């Protein structure tokens with residue numbers, strides 16, 4: 001991480017948020033509890049992801065984690081929902097309300113028109129595992145990453161991207177094994193299953209993720225956005241169609257034809273569209 005001139009974009013309690021050369025880095029920062037998320041964490045994640053989406057200088061986002069734990073030196077990406085904050089109907093924040101807002105974070109990652117790369121330095125467990133699944137790509141620490149699904153140990157079930165989309169990624173049998181048995185899988189095993197893009201020596205992990213982001217940034221922003229939404233579309237139903245079509249509408253807005261349609265309305269006249277029907 002030393003060679004990258006990260007600048008803090010905003011101070012938070014449960015996460016860190018930095019930017020450098022078109023890349024944003026959002027990282028869990030509760031390493032002593034394996035980076036479990038509580039409502040405060042998810043609110044901060046939503047805020048930072050929203051900023052990354054809105055910032056036109058940012059083209060790719062790393063979702064990573066600080067660490068290791070000051071207690072035992074163990075690295076983690078995220079161990080899912082903080083079970084100490086869990087109430088009867090969800091996770092209880094400082095306002096006393098019970099929330100399930102990690103799914104909003106998942107949706108922001110899924111629908112943001114920028115590549116999101118998950119950086120897994122250690123444990124990726126429960127809702128933390130699901131977050132890695134929903135990211136566009138995942139890089140994992142060769143020495144320390146461990147993937148594990150504990151939802152069925154604590155009466156939770158991510159019935160969306162965390163399980164059904166995972167099954168599309170690793171196959172139905174393997175996805176059922178991951179959820180029904182809750183075993184530990186190494187970075188290499190996760191790579192072999194198809195849910196990790198690269199296994200990287202721990203010391204090089206953050207730099208590798210930044211380099212992957214820089215490679216993405218060298219590509220056409222419109223292509224990256226449309227490709228992401230096209231690949232999402234078949235799994236996201238009408239919402240996937242809506243997101244893809246929204247961007248298609250934006251492209252249509254940029255044409256002379258659209259300008260004529262708008263101007264004709266404002267000038268209270270019939271539109272004079274260019275009568276060319278391209279083959």
Ligand SMILES: CC(C)(COP(=O)(O)OP(=O)(O)OC[C@H]1O[C@@H](n2cnc3c(N)ncnc32)[C@H](O)[C@@H]1OP(=O)(O)O)[C@@H](O)C(=O)NCCC(=O)NCCSC(=O)CCC(=O)c1ccccc1C(=O)O
Nearest residue numbers: 033034036079080081082083100101102126127150156158
């Ligand atoms: C991650 C472990 C496998 C790591 O094991 P180990 O290395 O032996 O460490 P530990 O000694 O167990 O832990 C160290 C320290 O951290 C605390 N801790 C770890 N994980 C959590 C956690 N999730 N919550 C609270 N605290 C945690 C642990 O207590 C220790 O503290 P000490 O004070 O030092 O004793 C292992 O830790 C582990 O299995 N952790 C629990 C994993 C888990 O079950 N997570 C929850 C899964 S359910 C979930 O994530 C909800 C998903 C979700 O949010 C969701 C999904 C679908 C729809 C809606 C929602 C929604 O929004 O709720």
